[in-house]
Amino acid sequence: MTKEKIIEVHNLTKRFGGFTAVNNISFDVFEGEIFGFLGANGAGKTTAMKMLIGISNPTSGEALVAGFDVKTKTEMVKRSIGYMSQKFSMYDDLTIKENITFFGGIYGLSRIQIKEKTKKLVIELGLEDVIDKLVGSLPLGWKQKLSFSVALLHEPKIVFLDEPTGGVDPITRRQFWEMIYAEANKGTTIFVTTHYMDEAEYCDRVSIMVEGVIEALDTPNNLKTKYNVASMNDVFLKLARNVE
Amino acid sequence: MSIIVQNISKSYNKIKAIDAISFEVKEGELFGLIGPDGAGKTTIFRTLTTLLLANEGSATVAGFDVVKDYVAIRNSVGYMPGKFSLYQDLTVEENLKFFATIFGTTIEENYDLIKDIYIQIEPFKTRRAGALSGGMKQKLALCCALIHAPKVLFLDEPTTGVDPVSRKEFWEMLKRLQKKGITILVSTPYMDEAVLCDRIALIQKGSILKIDSPENIIKKYDKVIYNIKAKNRHQLILDLKKYPSQYSVFAFGEFIHYIDNSSTFNSIDLQHYLEKQNNTEIEIKIGNTTIEDVFMDL
Numbered sequence: 179m180t181k182e183k184i185i186e187v188h189n190l191t192k193r194f195g196g197f198t199a200v201n202n203i204s205f206d207v208f209e210g211e212i213f214g215f216l217g218a219n220g221a222g223k224t225t226a227m228k229m230l231i232g233i234s235n236p237t238s239g240e241a242l243v244a245g246f247d248v249k250t251k252t253e254m255v256k257r258s259i260g261y262m263s264q265k266f267s268m269y270d271d272l273t274i275k276e277n278i279t280f281f282g283g284i285y286g287l288s289r290i291q292i293k294e295k296t297k298k299l300v301i302e303l304g305l306e307d308v309i310d311k312l313v314g315s316l317p318l319g320w321k322q323k324l325s326f327s328v329a330l331l332h333e334p335k336i337v338f339l340d341e342p343t344g345g346v347d348p349i350t351r352r353q354f355w356e357m358i359y360a361e362a363n364k365g366t367t368i369f370v371t372t373h374y375m376d377e378a379e380y381c382d383r384v385s386i387m388v389e390g391v392i393e394a395l396d397t398p399n400n401l402k403t404k405y406n407v408a409s410m411n412d413v414f415l416k417l418a419r420n421v422e
Numbered sequence: 423m424s425i426i427v428q429n430i431s432k433s434y435n436k437i438k439a440i441d442a443i444s445f446e447v448k449e450g451e452l453f454g455l456i457g458p459d460g461a462g463k464t465t466i467f468r469t470l471t472t473l474l475l476a477n478e479g480s481a482t483v484a485g486f487d488v489v490k491d492y493v494a495i496r497n498s499v500g501y502m503p504g505k506f507s508l509y510q511d512l513t514v515e516e517n518l519k520f521f522a523t524i525f526g527t528t529i530e531e532n533y534d535l536i537k538d539i540y541i542q543i544e545p546f547k548t549r550r551a552g553a554l555s556g557g558m559k560q561k562l563a564l565c566c567a568l569i570h571a572p573k574v575l576f577l578d579e580p581t582t583g584v585d586p587v588s589r590k591e592f593w594e595m596l597k598r599l600q601k602k603g604i605t606i607l608v609s610t611p612y613m614d615e616a617v618l619c620d621r622i623a624l625i626q627k628g629s630i631l632k633i634d635s636p637e638n639i640i641k642k643y644d645k646v647i648y649n650i651k652a653k654n655r656h657q658l659i660l661d662l663k664k665y666p667s668q669y670s671v672f673a674f675g676e677f678i679h680y681i682d683n684s685s686t687f688n689s690i691d692l693q694h695y696l697e698k699q700n701n702t703e704i705e706i707k708i709g710n711t712t713i714e715d716v717f718m719d720l
Contacts, residue, residue: 218585219556264583318459344583345611347458347626348718352672359656373585374612376675380655398676409675411586411614418587 181208184336184367185230189239192225199225201390202239209335212358212368214378217387218418223371224340226387230369231338232256244335257286260329263340267325270314274305277313278328285332299327319350326357330366337361339370343377355380375411384410386417393417423482424449424574424605425470430479432465439465441628442479447607447621452600454619455609456713462628463609464504467578470607471501484573484605497525500567504578506559510552514543514562517551518569525570535602536565539595557588564595575599577608581615593618613714624717631720640711645669645719648689649677649709652701661699665692672718679715 185207192200200222207213217223228234230243232252241248244258268277275296282292300309303323313321322342329337339358343351355377362368370381378384378398385395394401394417401413425447432439440462447453455463468474470483472492480487486494508517518540522529533540543561546554551562560580567575577596581589593615600606608619616622617636624632624639632639652658658678662671667684682692689706696704 218587219583221585341583345459345579347461347611348613348714349672350458355673356656356659359659363656373583375586376673379675380673414586415590418585 181210183207184209184211184244185213185369186242187230187239188241190226190229190236190241191238192222192229192234193237198390200229200236203387203390203392204239205385205392205395207336207367207369209367210362210365211383212362212370212381214381214384215369215371215387216378216384216414217371221387221418222390223387227338227340227369227371230255231259231261257332258335260332260334260337261340262322262325262329262337262342264322264342264344265340267321268313268328271312273310273312274300274316274324275309277324278331281328282331287332295331299324299331303327319346319354322346323350323354323357326354330361334366336367336369339368341371341373343372343374351377375409375414378410378414386414388418423447424451425453425481425483425607427466427470427481428479430466430469430476430481432462432469432474432476438628440469443625443628443630444479445623445630445633447605449605450600450603452596452606452608452618452620454616454622455607455625456611456613456616456622456717457609457625458611460627461625463625464578465628467501467503467576467607467609471499471576472496497570498572499574499576500570500572501576502563502567502578502580504582506563508551508559508563508566511550513548513550514554515547517562518565521566522569527570529569532569532571535571535599536568538598539568540565556584560584560588560592568599572604574605574607577606579609579611581610581612589615613712613717616713622713624713624720626717626720632716636713639713639716643711643716643719645681647709647711647715648680648682648692649674649705649707650680650692650696651677651703651705652696653703654701657699658696658701661696661701665695670719672715674709674712674714677709679709681719 183206187203187205189202189204190200191202215223229236229248230241232248232255243255246254248255278296279292282295300306343354358368383397385392398410405413405416407413423446427443427445430443431441457463469476470481472488472495483495484498518529539561543558581592596606621635623630659671662668662680667682669681669683672679693704693706
């Protein structure tokens with residue numbers, strides 16, 4: 179493989195008091211890859227992801243994201259990545275246009291860039307007629323597609339997606355993944371978490387976290403072969419014990 | 423009949439949340455409302471649990487009218503809302519005791535019903551509910567909804583955002599409750615959970631599109647679905663969408679589900695077309711229909 183490493187994680191650990199949420203994990207993600215980051219609730223996914231996006235300081239170990247150390251270069255990490263989650267995506271009380279302008283400003287784009295980006299994005303998503311509507315009035319599926327595009331405004335090298343398709347209808351879910359493919363084809367690295375195991379099959383490689391450690395990491399096909407099962411759902415059920 | 427819903431409609435301002443919904447749930451049945459966010463599932467739950475008045479239509483639960491007999495309904499149903507609604511500052515045990523008390527019962531009286539589930543959270547009974555993990559909160563909420571031994575149990579998206587392992591366990595718990603004679607109305611956005619229900623209503627944008635057993639819904643679907651695979655999935659989707667007689671193209675786990683609308687469709691022609699578009703490692707075979715396929719074609 180000649181691909182460049184875009185995320186490098188070495189022995190990353192996070193403790194909260196006596197509890198080890200992330201226990202000595204190591205892995206690499208390559209440029210342009212769709213990387214699925216799976217695990218049961220409470221396995222440590224969110225904690226690991228927070229360290230990678232520079233908003234939580236590791237207890238020990240290190241991670242480079244787009245070449246920047248997540249401990250010391252948090253500002254540079256944040257500039258190099260896009261982030262969207264199901265819980266927080268955009269401001270419901272602002273219009274589509276206002277949201278794009280706001281996030282464009284946060285990401286440091288100039289007024290002219292924001293104007294151009296807004297125009298392009300709105301046409302691509304077919305939102306021309308509703309550009310001045312409040313984001314809160316949009317159906318969830320549209321919101322998620324818009325929020326994905328907004329996370330890409332500053333053309334980040336990596337985009338982190340935290341359960342982007344939860345509760346979204348089946349057709350929109352697939353349209354969302356087509357957007358992900360298109361973006362990955364342009365060379366953007368996608369780091370995604372999901373509870374839909376059919377979506378795990380869409381990833382180039384998948385890691386499964388159990389009790390703070392990475393229990394498995396490979397292509398979906400190799401994982402299915404290794405555990406001798408027919409689907410990623412079965413791989414998951416075999417690996418992820420329920421830990422409370 | 424345990425639940426009878428006749429032409430219920432509800433609007434919020436100008437937006438019609440549910441539009442002339444009708445269905446019936448038999449006693450002891452596990453009935454699923456299957457549909458995405460915004461389909462109107464929660465409005466149906468709130469109407470049937472007497473928390474919301476419908477604009478039109480009528481409904482009975484356990485023989486009681488949802489408008490006139492609301493007090494009787496509240497005593498005979500258990501409701502687990504989609505959003506965690508227990509007291510975060512009370513402990514696990516305090517929450518359970520609280521719900522038992524307001525229903526005029528005790529934990530001991532109906533312990534049999536919740537035992538299976540409560541055992542799993544009992545080690546944490548002195549922990550505040552707000553400090554529980556997602557899976558444990560869900561189990562506590564179910565215990566609180568069951569503590570007065572309801573005839574009908576309403577579960578609004580109990581598994582949303584829950585990982586596959588916990589989801590599987592949750593459905594096993596539901597099956598056990600059903601065996602004890604409780605009627606269960608459950609909603610979910612996960613289509614794979616639909617097959618675990620006795621009957622389901624597929625719902626979208628405030629209307630019911632279909633009601634039947636999952637087996638019948640699949641059996642009655644008359645289109646042939648092809649499972650297609652190639653090395654570059656994105657390329658494959660784009661090329662299939664350009665195939666002249668394509669009816670639908672959807673990613674489905676490992677495969678792409680492809681439906682053709684031509685009566686003279688031949689998979690060898692399609693194979694040649696895909697090869698010409700530089701797809702490699704192509705595999706085409708007839709696949710199985712799932713509830714999700716049917717749903718997307720409604």
